[in-house]
Amino acid sequence: MKVPLLDLKKQYGRIRSRVIPEIEKVLESQLFILGRNVEELEKEIAALCGVSRAIGVASGTDALLLALMALGAFLTGFMAYYGHIASAVGGGG
Numbered sequence: 001m002k003v004p005l006l007d008l009k010k011q012y013g014r015i016r017s018r019v020i021p022e023i024e025k026v027l028e029s030q031l032f033i034l035g036r037n038v039e040e041l042e043k044e045i046a047a048l049c050g051v052s053r054a055i056g057v058a059s060g061t062d063a064l065l066l067a068l069m070a071l072g073a074f075l076t077g078f079m080a081y082y083g084h085i086a087s088a089v090g091g092g093g
Helices: 009-029 036-049 060-070 085-090
Strands: none
């Protein structure tokens, strides 16, 4: 029996009518990096987490790196990290 690792078809079917118009807005605006959509997302995430601000980053690796930097991890000495977390954790693709 083959068990799929991740099947999002059912979820996508429920949200498709809301997702497609939003994707079209981004494509029409050509604002793929930063912009109004990112600002709105950061505000929504901050509100959801009960904090004053949230910062969107490019990847989970960047998020971990930013957290380590905020904790001062790089001020105390050498820090090494594996740059391909998805490959290390989930087998990559």
